[in-house]
Every structure is written in structure tokens, then in C-alpha cells.
Amino acid sequence: MRKVYVVGVGFTKIGRFFDKGLRELFAEAAIKALDDIGGENVQALVVGNMMSSSLGEQDNLGAVLADYAGLGGIPAFKVEAACGSGGVAVYTGYSLVASGLFDIVMVGGVEKQTEYPTRIVSKGLAQASDAEYELFYGISFTGLNALVMRKYMETYGISRDEMSVWPVLMHKNASKNPYAQLPFEVTIEQVSNSMLIADPIRLLDSSPIGDGAAALVLASEKYARKLSDTPVEIAGVGLATDHIYIAYRDDLLKLKATIDASKVAYRMAKVEPSQIDVVEEHDAFTILGYMNLEDLGFSERGKTPKEIAEGRFHPGDKPTVNPSGGLKARGHPVGATGVYQVAEVAMQLRGDYPGVKVNGEIGLAQSIGGLGTTVSVIILRR
Amino acid sequence: MSMKFSIPKTWRERKPHYLLEATKCKNCGKIHYPPRTVCDKCGSRDLERTRLSGEGRIVSYTVQYVVLDGFRDYAPIIYAIVELKEGVRVLAPLTDVKPGDVKIGLKVKAVLRKVSEDGKLGLIRYAIKFKPLEAESQK
Ligand SMILES: [Zn+2]
Numbered sequence: 001m002r003k004v005y006v007v008g009v010g011f012t013k014i015g016r017f018f019d020k021g022l023r024e025l026f027a028e029a030a031i032k033a034l035d036d037i038g039g040e041n042v043q044a045l046v047v048g049n050m051m052s053s054s055l056g057e058q059d060n061l062g063a064v065l066a067d068y069a070g071l072g073g074i075p076a077f078k079v080e081a082a083c084g085s086g087g088v089a090v091y092t093g094y095s096l097v098a099s100g101l102f103d104i105v106m107v108g109g110v111e112k113q114t115e116y117p118t119r120i121v122s123k124g125l126a127q128a129s130d131a132e133y134e135l136f137y138g139i140s141f142t143g144l145n146a147l148v149m150r151k152y153m154e155t156y157g158i159s160r161d162e163m164s165v166w167p168v169l170m171h172k173n174a175s176k177n178p179y180a181q182l183p184f185e186v187t188i189e190q191v192s193n194s195m196l197i198a199d200p201i202r203l204l205d206s207s208p209i210g211d212g213a214a215a216l217v218l219a220s221e222k223y224a225r226k227l228s229d230t231p232v233e234i235a236g237v238g239l240a241t242d243h244i245y246i247a248y249r250d251d252l253l254k255l256k257a258t259i260d261a262s263k264v265a266y267r268m269a270k271v272e273p274s275q276i277d278v279v280e281e282h283d284a285f286t287i288l289g290y291m292n293l294e295d296l297g298f299s300e301r302g303k304t305p306k307e308i309a310e311g312r313f314h315p316g317d318k319p320t321v322n323p324s325g326g327l328k329a330r331g332h333p334v335g336a337t338g339v340y341q342v343a344e345v346a347m348q349l350r351g352d353y354p355g356v357k358v359n360g361e362i363g364l365a366q367s368i369g370g371l372g373t374t375v376s377v378i379i380l381r382r
Numbered sequence: 383m384s385m386k387f388s389i390p391k392t393w394r395e396r397k398p399h400y401l402l403e404a405t406k407c408k409n410c411g412k413i414h415y416p417p418r419t420v421c422d423k424c425g426s427r428d429l430e431r432t433r434l435s436g437e438g439r440i441v442s443y444t445v446q447y448v449v450l451d452g453f454r455d456y457a458p459i460i461y462a463i464v465e466l467k468e469g470v471r472v473l474a475p476l477t478d479v480k481p482g483d484v485k486i487g488l489k490v491k492a493v494l495r496k497v498s499e500d501g502k503l504g505l506i507r508y509a510i511k512f513k514p515l516e517a518e519s520q521k
Contacts, residue, residue, distance in 0.1 A: 119451050126450060132395060133416050136509070137475055137497060138453035139446065139461050146444035147463055147473075154442075154486055198446040199481075245416060247463045247471035252442065 001098040005224035005231035006380065008036035008217030009343040014181040014210045014331035016114040022052055022061070023068035025213040026110040030069035033106065033215035037227040042217060043102040045069075045076035048089030048109035049335035052078070054124040055116050065108065082128035083284060085109065086214070086338025087367025087376030091239050093218050094378075103220045104227070109336030110213040121209055125334070128370040130244045142206060142285070144246060144371050146198035149287035151252050153200065156302030160200065164191035165309045166289040167204050167328055173315065174325020177355035181210045181331030205286040207326075212333030214340040230350035235362070236269030236379035238262060244373045255372030258295035262366070262377045266297075269362075269379040273297035276319045276379075277360020278348045280341035282368040283326040292366055293321065296377070315356045319364070323348070323356035338367030342378055349382040387505040399509035402434040402492055404470060415470050436492030436510065438466035445481045452498050464490055464512050477511040489515040 010032025012025055020028070026047070034042070045066045052058040062076035081088040086109035093107035113121050125141045134144065153163065168188055174180035186204060194204040217227070224231035240260035243249055249256070266272065273296060281296065283289030290304040298319065299307055307313070313321040324330040324344050327337060345363035347353040361382045368375050397403035404415040409426035415434060420427050443462035453459060460476040462484070476484060477495050490512035497507040514520075 122448070123450050130416075132391075133398075134473060136399075136507070137461065137473070138450045138456075138459065139473070139475075140448065140450055142448070143444050143446040143461055146446070147442045147461065150444060150486075151442040196445075197448045198444045201444075243422075245473070247473040248415075252463070 002100055003221045004094050004097045004234045005219050005221065006216055006234065006342065006346040007219045007224055007228035007231050008033040009215070009346055010036060011179065011214035011340055011343055012212050013179040014212035014333055017211045018115060020211070022056060022058065022110055022112045023064065025112065025211060026065045026108055027069045029110070029213035029215040030071070030106065030108060033217050037217050040104065040227055042071060042074065042104050042106040044074055044096055045071055045106045045108060046089045046093045046096070047076070047078045048085035048339055049078050049111060050080060050082050050085050051111065051113065051124045051334065054127060055120065056112060065110065071106070080335070081369035081374040083332070083334050084338060084367045084369025084374045084376060085335035086340070087365065087378065088239065088338070088369070088374065090216065090338060090342050090378055091237055091376050093216070094234050094237050097218050097220050103223050105218045106215055107218060107339060108213065108215040109339030111333040111335045112211050113209045113334070114211050118209065128373070133245055140198065142201050143198040145285040145287055146201040147246070148252050148371070149200050149285065152287055152291070155253060158302070158305055160192050161188055162305045162309065163286055164188040165305055166283065166286045167191045169308060169314060170283065170289070170322060170326045170328035173323050173356050174329030177325050177330055180325045180329055181208055182325070182329040201285055207284045207328050207332035210331040210333050212331060212336050212340070214336050214343050216339060216343055216346070232346040232349045233381045234378060235381040236265035236271070238264030238268070238377045239375070241374050242372055244370060246371055253291065253301065255291060255295050255368070255375060257372050257375035258292060258366060258368070258377070261375045262296050265377040265379050269381065271362055271379060276362050276364050278323065278345055278358040278363040279319045279321045280324060280344050281322060281326070281366045282337070283322065283328050284332060284368070288368070289326065289328070296364070296366060315358070320356070320358045323358055338365070338376065341365035341367060342380070345380050349380055385500070385504065387500040387507060389505060392505055392507060400494060402436050402472070402510055403431055404434050405429040406432040413468055413470050415472055434470060435467050438464045438490060440484065440486055440488045440490060441465050441471060442486060443476065443484050460484055462512060474509070475511045476513065478513040483514070489520050491515055
């Protein structure tokens with residue numbers, strides 16, 4: 001397999017954009033990424049997106065976005081793995097370059113949610129679960145995560161206020177992020193007293209609904225130096241899946257797919273968790289923020305909330321976790337999120353990240369589709 | 383008449399939803415709910431249908447206040463993961479119980495209930511939900 005590098009990045013602010021559709025949002029990110037490589041042509045486009053079909057009534061998305069980003073005619077297609085679509089798009093784009101099929105590939109991600117009523121978006125998001133045995137009963141994605149959060153709190157004896165440190169840290173990091181959807185700070189009291197959505201999950205435990213698009217340009221070793229002065233190597237990739245019916249899993253308190261995907265990525269990159277400087281992980285809900293760190297090998301089961309309260313994983317620590325503010329506060333434009341994460345980690349390593357900065361050489365991005373049903377882990381090295 | 387719910391689909395899934403019908407591997411004995419075509423433990427394709435007891439204990443639960451379209455009349459809905467006597471876990475709503483009376487470890491049994499309806503004239507979906515066993519059976 002050939003080495004693959006991130007040579008260009010671009011993304012939009014995350015928020016509510018009534019004046020931009022899927023095409024305009026994606027074109028904005030794609031143009032930034034193309035400008036980042038000096039306007040060179042890309043040979044193929046892979047797009048991560050979840051709900052263009054269920055919400056936007058648009059299939060055939062690869063062709064549409066290639067056309068409207070000025071890339072018309074090149075091979076282009078969408079990959080879908082629910083909220084983990086972006087990570088799987090990066091994984092796919094990596095494979096296209098590593099295999100030798102192409103030298104320069106754009107990986108994009110885009111999601112458009114805010115122009116639909118929340119009840120419609122919630123239904124679209126809930127389609128990440130088992131349609132016949134979970135969604136059938138009307139359980140929302142928040143509801144499924146709440147089952148895990150209650151079990152976690154009960155098993156490890158963690159109080160509501162102890163759980164609330166995650167959103168506080170994420171909002172603090174996002175307050176310095178110019179493209180974050182929620183760039184303001186919150187307190188433990190605000191988190192613990194926010195509206196109940198699905199007990200014990202409250203509003204401020206949940207990532208917001210937002211629009212956004214991100215794009216990366218990946219290149220082979222031969223082209224990497226030509227297109228960028230600061231190429232960042234994709235040193236390891238891992239992808240794993242698990243039972244979609246969460247009741248079928250032996251242990252609710254770990255996401256086996258994260259463990260499996262990260263093992264593969266660590267082995268491929270020849271690194272240990274202790275060597276990672278910066279992490280962007282998939283904290284769609286507070287509970288996932290903690291469990292992801294445990295599954296990725298950064299902290300012990302049930303101890304993460306306490307460690308974060310004591311300053312672990314904050315800016316300045318190794319690893320620094322979600323300097324962007326994470327899904328919680330940077331925002332979670334579903335199918336684009338995994339692409340944002342890789343773009344953010346790449347910028348941290350090359351030194352031009354616009355928010356909380358981490359000085360380091362190795363970074364990790366983890367993206368989850370469904371409640372741990374599809375997980376990708378991507379390790380980058382300067 | 384609304385046709386949002388597929389009739390063939392509802393018919394096809396009736397036994398798992400109405401009777402808690404699962405599959406059991408004839409090779410290794412593992413029971414699968416929902417039913418499978420291939421055993422995920424040993425890879426055998428030789429499976430038979432079996433009915434689950436419907437009795438078990440709550441492993442975890444949530445009270446969902448913000449419900450999806452089509453479920454407004456039932457809000458808030460309590461959902462639980464229940465571990466049945468056979469060791470198989472099932473996710474379903476609870477019924478005939480107040481949120482404050484639910485806890486992890488509570489003994490429950492499956493009962494058939496209405497889940498949702500396709501407008502006033504369309505198909506009605508029925509399936510098992512769980513209700514608490516009587517107080518004296520909780521020991
Ligand atoms: Zn078997």
C-alpha cells in the first residue's frame with residue numbers, strides 16, 4: 001500500500017444557513033480545500049452524508065456535489081454510515097489513494113438539517129438505529145444513548161453533577177473556535193438543570209442540530225510535497241462494525257467497534273495511546289465523550305468524569321481532547337463531522353488551527369455511526 | 383386510507399413482535415432476538431424458531447420526554463432493555479407503570495400492546511411491551 005497524506009483542508013462555519021443548500025455549502029468547503037492546494041485538479045470525490053435522501057429528497061449526491069463544486073465529470077459518490085459517514089468517507093478516500101487507483105482525491109462531508117422541523121430531523125437521525133426493532137417502537141437516538149448513560153452512572157456510582165463536566169469543557173474549548181456552532185461557556189449547574197430530553201440525558205448533554213460542510217484533499221507521496229509545504233500523513237486507519245440492535249450486545253458500557261477499529265489503527269501507525277497528542281472524538285452525547293476515551297485506551301472505565309474534573313484532557317494535557325469543542329459545542333453536522341475532525345487534527349499538526357492550539361506530532365480522529373454500530377479511527381502524523 | 387405502514391412487512395414481522403419469537407442455533411444453542419438467518423456465534427445456518435418466556439429484569443431504562451412523530455399520545459414513553467430468563471435481551475417500552483416506580487433490576491413480563499397507528503383508518507402496529515410483575519413476585 002502507498003502512503004497517503006492530507007494536503008488540503010477547508011470547512012464552513014457550523015450553524016443555521018437558510019441561504020445555502022447542500023450544493024452551496026459543499027462548494028464553499030471544497031473551494032477552500034482546492035485553494036489550499038493551489039488550485040490543482042482532483043481526480044475523484046468521496047462524500048460523507050447521512051440525510052440528503054431522508055430529509056433533502058436528494059440521492060445521487062456524489063454527482064450533484066461534484067458538478068456544483070466545479071469538479072464535474074470526475075468519479076464521485078456518497079458513502080453513508082449514519083453519523084459516522086464522514087469518517088467512512090475519509091477511510092474510503094484513503095483506500096482510493098493507498099491502492100494506487102488515484103493520486104489526488106477530495107473527501108467531503110456535508111449535512112443540511114436546520115431547514116426542517118426538529119421532529120423530522122429527529123426521525124431522520126433515529127434511522128441510524130434498528131428500523132424493525134428499535135425505531136419501530138419510536139425510541140429516539142437520544143433515548144438509546146440514555147439507556148447507556150443510566151447504566152454507566154449506576155454501575156460506576158457517578159452523580160449528575162459529576163457527569164456535567166464534559167459539556168463544560170467542550171463549551172470552554174469551543175468558545176475560542178471561530179467556526180463553532182455554540183461558542184459560549186456553560187456551567188455545571190446549567191448542564192445539570194437543562195431540559196430533560198430522555199432521562200438522564202438533558203439538552204446540554206446533546207450535540208446541536210446544525211448545517212456544515214468540510215473537505216480534505218488527500219494525495220499520494222509523489223504529489224504530497226508538490227501540493228503542500230506541510231503534508232500530514234495518514235499513518236493508520238481502522239474501521240469496525242457491531243450489532244445494530246444494542247440489546248444484543250454483551251456489554252452496554254463499551255463500544256466494541258471503537259476498541260476494534262482503534263486496535264487496527266494503532267497497530268498500523270505503530271503507536272500507543274500514550275503517544276497521541278491530540279484527539280477529536282465523537283461526543284454526540286456526554287456519555288459518549290467519556291466512553292470513547294475509555295474505549296480508545298486513554299482512561300480507565302468509569303474514572304473519566306473524575307479525571308476530567310481534575311484537569312485531565314484539558315488544553316495543555318496529553319492528549320488534549322476535542323480542542324474544537326467536540327460534537328457538543330463545535331457542532332455535529334452529521335455526515336460532515338468525521339471530515340471536520342480529520343481536517344482539525346491535520347491543522348493542529350501542521351500548526352495553523354484557528355482555535356485552541358495543541359503542539360504535537362500525532363493526532364487521532366474517531367467517528368461513530370449509530371450507537372457504536374460503525375466506528376472509524378484515523379491516526380495522523382506530522 | 384394512509385399507507386405509511388407496509389402490510390407485508392407488518393405480516394412478516396408478526397411473530398417476533400407479537401410472540402417474542404426468536405431463532406435458536408441447532409449447532410451451538412445460542413438464541414437470537416431479533417431472529418437471524420446465520421448464527422453470529424458459530425456461523426451455522428441451521429437455526430430453528432423458538433418462543434421466549436417474556437419474563438426478565440430491567441438492565442437499563444430511560445424516560446423519553448421528547449418523542450418522535452406518531453408517538454405523541456404516549457409521551458413520556460419509558461423504554462427499557464430487559465434481560466429475559468434465557469439470557470436474551472430485548473428492547474421495548476414499559477407499560478402500566480409510572481416513571482418513578484421503575485428501577486434497574488425490576489422484574490417484568492411481556493404483554494401485547496398497541497405501538498402506533500397509521501392515521502385513523504390505516505394499519506395498527508401491535509407488539510410486546512413489558513409490565514412490572516406484582517409486588518410479591520419482585521423478590
Ligand atoms: Zn451457533
